[in-house]
Amino acid sequence: MSKLIITEAPEKWNLKFNGVDLISPSEYFSQPKYQESKKFKIINLCRSHQYQSLGYYVSLLAEARGHKVIPEIATLQDFRFPSLIKDDAEEFDVLIQNSLKKVEDNKTTINIFFGQVENPAYANLGVLLFNLFQIPIIQAVFVKKEKKWQLQSLKPLHLKELGKEDYLKLEEALSFYFTGKKIVRKKYSRKKYDLAILMSPEDATPPSNAKALQKFIAAADKLGFNTECITKNDFGKLVQFDALFIRETTNVNHYTYRFAKKAEAEGLVVMDDSNSILKCTNKVYLHELLVANKIAVPKSHIVRKDDHHVPADFNYPLVIKQPDGSFSKGVKKVVDEKQLKETLKSLFQKSELLIIQEFVPTSYDWRVGVVNGKALYVCKYYMAQNHWQIVDWKKNGEHREGKSETLAVEDVPKALIDTALKATALIGNGLYGVDVKEIDGKFYVIEINDNPNIDAGVEDKIIKNGLYTTIMETFVERLQKR
Template sequence: MPKLIITENPEKWKINAEGATIISPSDYFGNSAYLESKNYMIVNLCRSHQYQSLGYYVSLLAEARSHKVIPEISVLQDFRFPSFIKDDAEEFDTLIQDTLKGESSSKVTINIYFGQVDNVSYSKLGILLFNLFQVPIIQAIFSKKDKWQLQSLKPLHLKNLDETGFKKLQEALHFYVTGKKVVRKKYSRKKYDLAILVNPDDPNPPSSPQALQKFIAAADKLGFNTEMITKNDFAKLVQFDALFIRETTNVNHHTYRFAKKAEAEGLVVFDDPGSILRCTNKVYLHELLVANKIAVPKSHIIRKDHQIIPDSFKYPMVIKQPDGSFSKGVKKVADDAELHATLKDMFQKSELLIVQEFMPTTYDWRVGVINKQPLYVCRYFMAQNHWQIINWKKDNQHRDGKSETVAVEDAPYALIDLALKATALIGDGLYGVDIKEVNGKFYVIEINDNPSIDAGVEDRVLKNGLYTKIMETFVERLEK
């Protein structure tokens, strides 16, 4: 994606930002090339962002042209209401107190340049403020009476910076434009920029490091510059054309905020926020599948204030939390004592739970679907001496059952048909449908919006073609 840095005096800039062009507001307003293409990322470094100033109109016209711009007009509007910003600061009060607890003075000023700060001890606070208020240069002033409070937060501009601050800005801008964590050995201009969102600390990520490298290699061949990002890179989303989320998703989680932001900025995103919303709640999925006559195991929703299970359910039975993942939040109960203990525990986290008949099988089917087409088919066998494919132990340790991957054309037609009908109710993204087979009949257990794709498992049949197919889908949507 071409990147433009806009300031009133481009000749003052001596920055080597690969892939970026420095122009004036008049160039941006008057050059028809910038009007005809939507494929630009704009860094607005004008002297003022006040209402109807040049800087204001750069951001305003950038949004009208569907360019990705920092700062956005909505962010500039936020700075017109300081009380709102102070209210937002209350949500991260603990971080403020922890960051500034060693300060001897009663006032601290922090200048934040694209998320970077001079004092490394302020780094977390600087990244958080930049992610919340995406302005190139922000000055945060904190004062202390009984405790530390955000006194003011305001944008700074080039005219406000001394020589040291200007040097820090150039350094931060260079990293912001080119990306510190670009995976390629040598940055080269390619047609598209792809971000892959990961959690390096997740012991059970949806894709192994080997699989991530295969995604990167496939993306590279199809014309992507690829960068691995983490939850601290929220403000960098405007730099990209596409986002691929490869960490476990949930609605009450940063992955959902990333998906929402990416969609709002016009990025192609897997998983899209609608799919996350629908797939990560088993109560919603149950109602959706039943309403559309998709075969599922016999199930019933129970309420915290009405814990009645129909007599037709016999032990053992399965109790499910609405938002569990990787077989967590799913318990099998064998008698009344286990049932009551499980309900007491699970109802502490949710007002609704699902009770489901127990269907013992030696394996579960998983059908991978992308763009409403089957992608891969696996059998996941139950973990040894366990009733699930993953046997969770203490301290987040687990044991998996073995797996087998079969060609889509060799899988039962009814299996594929059921998976496609079920995912069509969710969208046209990337999904993994868990299905049980009992006496030749198939039943949907759940639909995963963030299916596991690991090297040597799901790719056993298609090999590198699996990763290529997913990246081709990104390209197809970008070219539309």
């Protein structure tokens, strides 16, 4: 998707980025190529965005043409109601206080250029405000009242309000926005698509290790992607990309879900999509979905906070599952009624519903990796040593994992693959990992993961780089169909 910077007198700007064209509003309004294609992403840097100005009409026509534009008309309208902006500011009060605690005056003004600020102490605040409000240049004014900092005003700044030094800061911020670095990096050949991989450097158990991420990037490069790894601080950059690949632990009550929703709204191809995150990260939903569609699951029962009744035919030990647990967290085993009551009391502090299952001991769980409705890989994940789960979490936060074995899809029971494909078809056509227990030759679905583990040396052991290529090919296929 092509990128445009639109501003009056573009010849006066010293902006050169691969894959980015600098044009005037009149060119954008009149040239047929900007009317006939929806595949444009636009940075509107006109001198003003006031109602019925040139800048206003650039954003208005961009939205009418189906282009992705910063700023959007709705965002500009929000700034007409300062009280709403101040209400939003209350949600990040701690960050405001921490960022401004060393300011000696009772008033300070911060100019934010695409999330970049001059004072490093305000860096996190600048990124947050840009991510929230998606305005190229924002001026935030804070005042201290009764020893506490408050947002007094937040407004868009227009080019006509900038001095010569501000233009230099804007050019540097644009360079960082487009390249991820404050100095222009070496030129790369223009690829057809731009892919963002969302990951977290702080994640103790990421879905993909560093080597796997490198392999994803290499596969994407061969298929025509410029690829950039982004983090939670890059929400405002999503508009730059054509596709988003989420490679960190997801949850509905988490920024990964907001990233997926935002990317979908911007027209990106997203894996895994917000609908899959919503369905897969809640075990109560999954249980009901699987049971309703007659897919075998271990003997289970949903208990409510106001009704702890467990069916009489359930035998100990039992497994209690928190609906949104992941990586074996939020799953407890109890051996008697006393332990059951204590565990329910603890877990009900976080959820109104829980799942109880009869414990079925097995030496390993099957994992079938599925993408686009086809089986991609199959693994056996063995239980951690002297533990009943694949991952053994210690009280200090450390963990041990069991061994794994990877098998060719054609070498495992057909009934296993059929079960996994039938289960994932209920969710969507994204990338999933289906956990299955085999009991007396029958297969029971434990859960479906929307961002399954793909680590170099494990899941790719059989088909090698073909695993990464297949997933990237899925992105290409979906982009071509847009």
